[in-house]
Structures are given as C-alpha cells and as structure tokens.
Amino acid sequence: GQIHTDSQGVGQFEVAMPKEEGEWLFLAEALSEGGELGQYLAPLKLHSDIALQLEGPKVLNSGDVARLTVKLYNRQQKPLAWRLQASVSDVERLAFCSEGGEVIAELERGQEALAGRSGEELPFLLKGGLPGVADLILELESMGKVERYTFPLEVAPMAAVYRQDKTLPFTREVSLQLDNFRPEYVGRVVDRQVQVQILHGWGGLVCATVEALRQMGADCAPGIMARWAAPVVAAPPFVKYDLATPSYFQVEPAESKTSLGALQAAQNQDGGFSWRLGLESDPLVSVWLTRYLWRLHAAGAEGLETTARHAQLYLERQKSKLSLEGRLLSTLAEGEIRLSAGDMKLARQRIGQLRNPAYLAFLNYLCQRGELAEAQRLWQKAKGRFQWSSGRSDLEKVCAFWPGQGLMSDIQTTALAALVSYQVESNSTLNRAFLQWLAEERRGGAWSTELDSLVALEAVTAGMYVEFKDPGSASYALWLNGNEVESDRGLDASSGWQRTLKLRVAQLPDAPLDLKVIKSGEAQAWVHADETLVLRSLPAEGWRVLEKRRGHLAVTSPAFSLRTRYLGPKPASSLSLRAGSGLDLELEIEVKRPLRYVRLALPRWAGWSLERIVGLEKAGGYWEKSSGHLYFNSLAPGRWRLILEGQALYPGRYALAPAQMELWEEPGAVYWGQSIPLEIREAPSAGGLSPSQSKSGKGS
Numbered sequence: 001g002q003i004h005t006d007s008q009g010v011g012q013f014e015v016a017m018p019k020e021e022g023e024w025l026f027l028a029e030a031l032s033e034g035g036e037l038g039q040y041l042a043p044l045k046l047h048s049d050i051a052l053q054l055e056g057p058k059v060l061n062s063g064d065v066a067r068l069t070v071k072l073y074n075r076q077q078k079p080l081a082w083r084l085q086a087s088v089s090d091v092e093r094l095a096f097c098s099e100g101g102e103v104i105a106e107l108e109r110g111q112e113a114l115a116g117r118s119g120e121e122l123p124f125l126l127k128g129g130l131p132g133v134a135d136l137i138l139e140l141e142s143m144g145k146v147e148r149y150t151f152p153l154e155v156a157p158m159a160a161v162y163r164q165d166k167t168l169p170f171t172r173e174v175s176l177q178l179d180n181f182r183p184e185y186v187g188r189v190v191d192r193q194v195q196v197q198i199l200h201g202w203g204g205l206v207c208a209t210v211e212a213l214r215q216m217g218a219d220c221a222p223g224i225m226a227r228w229a230a231p232v233v234a235a236p237p238f239v240k241y242d243l244a245t246p247s248y249f250q251v252e253p254a255e256s257k258t259s260l261g262a263l264q265a266a267q268n269q270d271g272g273f274s275w276r277l278g279l280e281s282d283p284l285v286s287v288w289l290t291r292y293l294w295r296l297h298a299a300g301a302e303g304l305e306t307t308a309r310h311a312q313l314y315l316e317r318q319k320s321k322l323s324l325e326g327r328l329l330s331t332l333a334e335g336e337i338r339l340s341a342g343d344m345k346l347a348r349q350r351i352g353q354l355r356n357p358a359y360l361a362f363l364n365y366l367c368q369r370g371e372l373a374e375a376q377r378l379w380q381k382a383k384g385r386f387q388w389s390s391g392r393s394d395l396e397k398v399c400a401f402w403p404g405q406g407l408m409s410d411i412q413t414t415a416l417a418a419l420v421s422y423q424v425e426s427n428s429t430l431n432r433a434f435l436q437w438l439a440e441e442r443r444g445g446a447w448s449t450e451l452d453s454l455v456a457l458e459a460v461t462a463g464m465y466v467e468f469k470d471p472g473s474a475s476y477a478l479w480l481n482g483n484e485v486e487s488d489r490g491l492d493a494s495s496g497w498q499r500t501l502k503l504r505v506a507q508l509p510d511a512p513l514d515l516k517v518i519k520s521g522e523a524q525a526w527v528h529a530d531e532t533l534v535l536r537s538l539p540a541e542g543w544r545v546l547e548k549r550r551g552h553l554a555v556t557s558p559a560f561s562l563r564t565r566y567l568g569p570k571p572a573s574s575l576s577l578r579a580g581s582g583l584d585l586e587l588e589i590e591v592k593r594p595l596r597y598v599r600l601a602l603p604r605w606a607g608w609s610l611e612r613i614v615g616l617e618k619a620g621g622y623w624e625k626s627s628g629h630l631y632f633n634s635l636a637p638g639r640w641r642l643i644l645e646g647q648a649l650y651p652g653r654y655a656l657a658p659a660q661m662e663l664w665e666e667p668g669a670v671y672w673g674q675s676i677p678l679e680i681r682e683a684p685s686a687g688g689l690s691p692s693q694s695k696s697g698k699g700s
C-alpha cells in the first residue's frame with residue numbers, strides 16, 4: 001500500500017513480520033509528485049523472545065517411528081511460563097506413539113519454566129501410517145499469546161520409484177555423473193540400481209533398441225506393435241551388408257500369431273487404434289500403426305492384410321474431420337492413403353504456415369511420389385526451422401495437434417526429419433546431427449513411449465542403411481565410483497556391438513554416481529546409464545525408531561539388537577589390569593528377519609587390541625582387519641554370539657564405542673548398540689592377570 005509522509009518526510013506503517021528467524025531484506029521505494037525516485041535497502045535480522053525448533057527425520061516409511069525433538073529457546077533474562085500443545089493434521093498418516101510403537105491419542109505438555117537463555121528439549125515419537133504428507137502442528141502458549149508452528153512430514157509410499165538417466169557420446173573415453181536423489185531418502189529402505197549400456201557404432205544403438213523393445217511389456221496396441229515390428233524395422237541394413245543378427249531379432253511364427261491376435265483385440269470396431277485399451281480411436285496412433293502393419297505385411301507376416309485395410313478405411317473416413325495438417329500427417333500411414341489434387345494445391349499455397357510435423361509429412365509424401373526436385377527445394381527452406389545449441393540439434397518444439405486428440409512428439413518429429421533428410425540429401429551432415437540428438441534422447445534403453453521408440457528406431461536404421469561402416473571389434477573397461485566393474489570386455493558383431501550391465505549400488509541416496517568408460521578404437525560410441533531408486537516399506541516385524549545422532553540417522557528396532565558385555569568371573573565397569581593382560585568381550589546379535597549384505601562395525605577403543613573372533617565362521621561372516629568391520633552376505637534369523645578376544649594395551653579411562661550395524665537395503669541408517677564405560681588401572685603384578693591366563697580363556 002501507500003505511505004503518506006508529513007512535512008518532515010516521516011511516515012509510519014505496520015507490517016506483520018515472518019515467524020522464521022534469520023536475516024531478511026527490507027526494501028522501501030519512494031516516488032515524488034515530480035517523478036523523482038528513491039530507494040532504501042537494508043538487512044533486517046529477526047529473533048523472538050522465545051524460539052521453537054524441530055529436529056529429527058523429515059521422511060518416514062510406513063511403520064517407522066521417528067524420534068522428534070522440540071527445542072525451545074528463551075532469550076529473555078527471566079524464566080518464562082509456557083504450554084505446548086502438539087497435534088497432527090491427519091491421524092491416518094501420522095500418530096503419536098509410545099516407545100513400544102503403540103499409538104496414543106494425545107500428547108500434551110503442562111506448565112514448565114524455561115531458564116533464561118537456555119534450551120529445553122522435549123522429545124516425542126511419531127509413527128508413520130498411510131503414505132502421503134501430513135503436518136505436525138505445535139501451538140506454543142506464552143505471555144498470553146499462542147504461536148502456531150507447522151512442520152510438514154512425509155510418509156513414503158509402500159513402493160515409490162524415482163528414476164533418472166543420461167546418455168553421452170564418446171570415441172575413446174567418457175565420464176558421466178548421475179545426480180544425487182533427495183537427502184531425506186538417506187536411511188530409508190531402498191533398492192538402488194543402475195543399468196549401464198555401452199553402444200558401439202550405429203549397429204550397437206540399433207541392436208540395443210531392438211532388444212529393449214523386444215523385452216517391453218505389451219499391454220496396448222503401440223506396445224504390441226513395437227515389440228513385434230522392431231526386428232522388421234531394423235532388418236534392412238543387416239540384409240544389405242550381410243550382417244549376422246542377434247537372437248532377439250528372430251520372431252517365431254507362434255509369436256507372430258499371438259501378436260496378431262493381441263493387435264486385433266486392441267483394434268476398435270471402427271478400425272482405429274488408441275494409446276491405451278478401451279479409449280476411443282486416435283488418428284495419429286492409427287497412422288503410425290497402419291504404417292508398420294504394412295511393413296510387417298511386406299516382410300511376409302501372414303494374416304495382416306485385413307487388419308491393415310480396416311485401419312486404412314478408418315483413416316479415409318477421418319479425412320473429412322481433419323484439418324489440412326491432419327490430412328498431410330495421414331499420408332505417413334503409406335498403403336493406399338493419397339492426397340487429393342485440392343489438398344496438394346492447398347499444401348503448396350500454405351507451405352510456409354504448416355507446422356513442422358505436417359511440413360515434413362508433405363515432403364515425405366513428395367519423395368514417395370518421386371517428386372524429389374520439389375522435395376529438395378522445400379527441404380532447403382525447412383532447414384531454417386531447426387535450432388542448434390551446444391553442439392546438438394533438434395526441431396523447434398512445435399507439434400501438430402489433432403482436433404481434440406493427441407500430438408506428435410519432438411522425438412517423432414525429429415525422426416521424421418531424419419527420414420526425409422536421408423531421402424533428399426543422403427550425404428548431409430544434418431543427418432548425423434538428427435541421429436545424434438535421437439541417440440542422446442534415449443530413455444531406459446529405448447525412447448519415451450512405444451511409438452517414439454519405433455519411429456526413432458526407423459530413423460536410426462535409415463542412417464545405418466545409408467552410411468554403415470563396420471565399427472570392428474573393440475574392448476572397454478568400466479568404473480563405477482572409482483571401482484572397476486568390468487575390464488577388457490569385448491564389443492563386436494557377435495554381441496550386436498552392445499553390452500548391458502545391471503548393477504545394485506550400496507550407496508547413500510544423496511550421493512551422485514560417477515561412471516567412467518575407456519574404449520579402444522575410434523568408432524562412435526555411447527554410454528547410457530539408467531538409475532532407479534525404489535523406496536520400500538518395512539516388513540511387519542521391522543518397524544524402526546529413527547533419530548539424528550552424531551550426524552547419522554540412528555536406528556533402533558525390535559527386529560535387531562546388538563549387545564556387548566565383558567566376559568570374566570564378575571561383570572564390572574572398572575577393571576584393574578596390567579598392560580598386555582587379556583580382555584575379552586561378548587557381542588550378541590539378535591535378528592528376527594533374514595538380512596542380506598550386512599556390515600558390522602565392532603566396538604573398539606584406544607586402550608584395547610582385538611586379536612581373534614570366535615564364532616564368526618559359524619555366522620557366515622568375515623573380518624576385514626584394516627577397517628575393523630565384519631561383513632555378512634546373509635544373516636539368518638536367530639541369536640548369534642561372537643567372542644572378541646583381545647588385550648588391554650595401557651591404562652586410562654575409556655568409553656567403549658558401541659557396535660554399529662548397517663544394512664545394504666537401508667543406506668545411511670545405522671543400528672547402534674550400547675556404549676560401556678571402562679577404566680583400566682595399572683595394577684601390581686601380583687594382582688593383575690597375565691597373558692598366559694588370558695589365552696586360557698579364564699582371565700577375562
């Protein structure tokens with residue numbers, strides 16, 4: 001609003017300050033009647049007499065119990081009476097609970113006094129229920145005022161999948177980094193995997209795409225077609241250059257029969273196809289599927305002609321409902337789809353107004369009619385429609401819309417541009433630019449959708465058909481986060497010039513993944529990394545209590561326990577030992593559900609040396625002495641007892657660091673044992689224990 005000043009230029013106003021403490025910027029602007037401007041900018045530090053802060057995990061799995069701590073700070077010089085009322089916005093998602101995990105209805109704090117300039121910690125437990133976001137609401141009453149604080153907390157879904165991927169071209173060496181996921185996922189129950197593809201030459205790109213499409217689920221008409229037609233679309237260069245095809249190129253007659261039956265079931269009564277089963281027919285989907293039906297028919301697949309003609313009749317009937325651009329796009333179906341003389345004349349008159357997909361479809365139609373001279377002339381004008389950036393090229397993001405229907409994606413439009421370019425300028429450098437862009441846009445081994453993948457595969461295959469050069473054999477080495485995964489692995493025609501690796505990664509979700517590939521030879525290659533992070537729910541017996549401790553997400557759970565105690569004639573927290581005397585510990589691990597890939601950090605302190613572990617082989621573990629860790633590939637339910645035989649080194653007061661267990665599936669979460677204080681005093685030789693007594697097992 002406006003502020004009017006008095007004759008001295010002084011004006012007053014009130015503003016509600018934010019609740020959050022910190023430094024804010026205060027900006028004031030003035031405007032005189034004469035048009036003069038003035039501005040004042042200054043930092044404004046905010047603090048309150050009483051501050052409230054919440055500490056603890058911000059994301060829970062369903063069934064998790066989070067230990068949260070409310071910290072109150074009194075900045076006055078006198079004690080302050082206060083009252084705190086806590087509630088949750090959705091009891092189905094978040095609920096207060098006891099140490100044993102039982103849900104309780106309310107949590108309320110009474111009148112207490114806060115000492116001046118000191119903090120008061122108020123811990124309580126919240127249990128995660130249904131997935132989603134709910135608010136923890138804290139109402140702080142003091143000095144007759146009530147302040148309301150809202151803290152959003154997330155309950156992770158039962159199985160949430162987060163995904164990222166990246167593709168980079170290279171000839172000899174490449175480094176690729178996948179970004180980290182959200183820090184709040186640290187300590188969640190996760191499965192982190194990365195799939196790495198090494199693609200050698202255009203043949204590797206084609207083969208890898210065919211393999212990915214052949215493994216794709218087929219629950220819709222485009223999916224059925226992509227899985228069935230991929231080997232046929234990719235076959236021409238392999239036939240032309242007499243190249244051996246991998247086994248996944250083979251389509252058995254029984255599979256063709258099954259695919260035809262599934263496609264006929266997915267075809268609507270009007271002859272058209274849709275993106276998903278049960279939806280009304282979509283003209284653009286029907287165009288592409290009709291195109292590949294005729295390709296399969298030409299390759300010798302039986303029983304297709306009736307289905308293809310039914311789809312073609314649907315497109316003929318749709319012509320009267322479509323715009324000029326729609327009718328131009330319908331020619332991509334090939335077969336007997338033709339433009340009328342009127343449409344040809346109108347397309348030439350409006351050529352500059354056509355959007356990219358329709359423009360390219362018209363050029364493709366001219367090529368099919370043998371009118372290459374006109375197509376080449378219009379192609380030269382079309383080059384102004386492409387944009388270049390950072391060494392990459394792609395078409396402007398202009399798509400042709402069907403009335404009330406779908407659109408042609410950038411992938412399909414760029415692939416169509418490549419198909420046209422190879423017909424009118426087979427040696428143009430623009431061809432390689434289109435294919436390079438398509439290669440870098442692959443996602444999950446193929447492209448975004450089934451139709452995107454099939455059309456892009458046709459474009460890449462056209463490039464391989466025109467300018468294939470045998471990349472020859474090559475070898476490569478792969479590193480993940482500095483660790484060598486594969487070395488001297490071969491890439492040649494027998495492997496389809498491609499290699500796919502699927503790796504599980506035991507790494508914190510907030511840490512990036514670094515991939516490095518070194519390859520022999522000078523042939524064009526690509527590395528494609530596709531990473532998935534799956535957040536999972538806990539088993540019924542696996543609920544946990546989460547809290548922040550020493551920079552870690554500390555976890556306690558009734559499903560696991562770690563107990564450490566001294567062995568000897570009497571338990572004691574203060575032992576009188578001669579330096580070098582034996583001091584043994586018992587570590588008991590109790591497990592209530594099967595575990596895989598467990599790392600256990602042993603209890604240790606500066607005054608003790610561990611020499612031997614008894615019972616480790618029986619539990620199926622091994623000891624890495626350099627780090628002091630125990631590793632178990634699997635740990636069955638039960639109670640496992642390990643004897644840690646060691647020696648006291650020298651006197652002193654020590655706190656025995658607790659054992660800590662980490663699980664592969666919960667990166668960043670640490671299950672803590674208990675800490676034990678210990679005092680070692682230099683004792684006279686007659687009263688101490690000798691090394692020989694320690695070795696007998698009686699001197700602990």
